[in-house]
Amino acid sequence: MAAQFGRLRKGAVNTTVAAVVVAALAASQAPGVTTDDAGRRVSTGTQPSPDTPAENSATGNSPYYTDLPPLNSPNPSPSADDDTPVATGESEAGIPATVLDAYKKAEAALREAKPGCNLQWQLLAAIGKVESGQARGGRVDADGNTLSAILGPQLNGNGFASISDTDGGAYDGDSSYDRAVGPMQFIPSTWKWAGRDGNGDGRKNPNNVYDAALAAAHYLCRYGWDLSTQGDLDRAILSYNNSRDYLNLVLRWLEYYRKGTHEIPDGTGTLPSDRSDDHAGASPSPSPTPSKTPTPSKTPGGSAKPGGNSGGSTSPKPTPPSTTPPSTPPPSTTPPTPTDTVHHLEDRGTAKLTATAGDTFAGRIRTRAETKAGEGVAKVRVRFTIVGTTDAAFSNGEKYATTLTNLSGEAVAPTLKAGENTGTFVVRATVVGRTITGLDYKATVTERAADTLTRTGDSELICTPGGEFADQVEVKATYQGAVADKVAATATLVKAADDPTENDKGPYFKDADGKAVRTLKDLETDAEGLLKLPKLYADDATGTFLLRIATSGGATLTVELKVAAESAEPTQEPASPSASPST
Template structure:
């Protein structure tokens, strides 16, 4: 993108002067608290982190740094500060007017984001500024009643030739290209970004980047990422640059944000005007801010010249029977052409708890002759009792088939629940046989448990064990994270039956001698001090630890009786009587 901007400025240097003048004039008219565009580059035409002759990678931006419209707002603002923003403006719909559905989508997105992320302080004018430079407000509001563009809005192929080089990430589902990605929709998301941030704002059961309601809410969520507060200039700058990493883009978006904050009004859908110049094309300058006068002019009178006499008039041909206009056959939608969905490769999906499934549900839409059909909406839905979810935490998603008729669901991830369920693929708008995928979730396993550390944990009756007990779980010699470990207090390591006395665990107010724990990301399970209690019976016990997959280890426990206190000296009776002296013999 930076290479294009530099090229454009070298071919039309006056564009940069006009841009700077417009931004300066708009900034001068802003209220003191308004956010000012940054001025960290002298010309403002270089993408952050990219040289002038090297196209950026496109990673880390919503649009892949795709081209955008560079038309500036007029210098005369539509209204003075504080004016009612819904009144008509002198400069006309091409500047201050926003198509009705597009404006409604921006305002709905602002309300939604403010209810879920109030600390972001997202203004709808920021979405309008980005929508203006990315697609000219959805090509002047050319959307249907549901807010979906009448035809897809696609950016150029990001193949590294003058643009970023981004290989295909969606199998052509959104952009129709199975080799490289393209920015899609009125807010120009690349497919990989849409896969993470896509929204279903109009509740039609699908996340569609070509729908202005879905795209506007996704843009709002994306701009508010990383706990940004868009009321702060630094966070606002970072948010806009995350959309397209060019300071010229930042300045341009901010000029439209400021313009829309001064006032705008609603115009009918489809009546907006598409901007002229794009950042990847030649500069032709902005359109006039005031449309030329449409008053009719009176032409000067013209005296008709006399026609020469006709000496040999041509014979008049008899009237011919008018021909009937050709009959246009009715348009057949892609979905109407499909007669069946066929599962691609194996229809079984397996994984362990908390893991991604190997592969993804994938189908091909075929017509009556067996040829693939592109542009078909395929709905993937999780059926059955499970906590598995598609990327984004949804249970249903709609994907459009590419040029080869293929549709693949987003990444599917298992939760903590084991068992089987079904992923069902159907054609949107048609009643055809579904393509079902059987999915199975099993427990994570460990075939070996090994104690870490030595010594016999010892405690006195009525107290807790103060030593840490730690074991390591492995499976096929590899550390096994996320494995369930069953810990049971038993009386013998040769006849491991749960003990009815001795050491125990606490679960709330209850005393139990069997608990289920889970190894950490390092495959270790640690019983912290004061987790296991000695109980009231002295003796030798064992803590048996087992895992799915056959892992087992015993840890010997010793419970001691409290020491017997030594007796203290005590009185045994009155002091011994002193023997009286013997009587002297009588004389």
């Protein structure tokens, strides 16, 4: 929906007529469609939420392209050796190669990450067609970056939603108001939490078709929806742009692409020609300020005729002035939504958030949306966002979650699961659709620990000088009686029970080069809490030596190792011969 998109006139009159007929049919079948004050068709049918604000959609409910699919079915893929230029109808049905690849890779990623969503790449293609004409007909480089930025109109309330700048112009180059950005037309505030790195370059770039397609895929699957069911599919599309007309249009392109399409070279796709705001009075460039309405003149009958003529005059009659005093604004006819009444967020007794790496946090975050008087507000959407460098996530595998407050105004975040990264991070609660100060919850992930170590065997560990020990040392780690898996450990051959200094003689391990080492670091217990040490060898020193194993969490175990020379076998003296009898 970029303001900079070019306009291409349809090539054939019959195609235009057919498109108008289909458009009329689509309008007649759309339930609950009416017009707003600007003359745009809007829907009064089922929406994701009765008070869904524009900033809670992917696009900020920005304008979109309304071109309908061709009446004929998509053409099969052309042969590889066919050098015939692609005709207009064929290029309109085809999808540019890099863009198509991005859609298919996003589908594959979601099949693994969220198989229950059942997302099809054709849905991404349908949305991409409506939002940007498949990245302006595939005008992207080999890495999927658009050759120039794709920007929607300024969301300044002039025919669109009003969304003040949220990114300092970092994504859209506008520090006054937000604009939808990129081939999938994300607004900056949504991209901030929904953005993904789809091409593995370490960046989340809304103007990259791989990043944008993967972000759109996750966005459409974020509430655990099953897109193979019509109800969830409708809800997901409406959450992208909250318009019944938009839903019907995307469903038409989805059905069209499901029938089969083909790949075309990048940059050869057609640009869309019709936008949903064509007749809404909106313009990509600033409109001139209208002149003030002149004082109306009376007709001979004493009435003013707006737009009519009087006494044969050719000048139009202005509209009569309002009878409402200028200082008194017209009364609002729209009642405030529950979200409008929220003044602040209050914690509802959330316990201290601490968990061991890999474990689930015992407590859940509880937040209450309240009015200025401290009363709870029901049916308000509260978003919980994980902030900071951490691999912790909610139970849905995401860094964010949105829940609705109950009758008492309380919102409970999903279960939080710790990753392997230790340290502190923040979970921030905010009210969707309001700019009130968020509420931060500190969460801490501690390293995996063990409080007990025991040997798995009881055989004596003994060796001769210069030899090797027959048995390897194996221990089991537990924490409060449970298996302690993936716990870090260190093994050291120490000088004495009260001297943890590394010994310089006696038993030793071997490193990769066969050299003697007497300290092993970076050890880790397995899934069963077991740790088996490498083979031990002995030098020429004899005596009793100590091996100390220690884990994070403070568990220690000291094992005795003995090195002794083999005792010599006693030599049997031959029996003295008995004296021969005297003769």
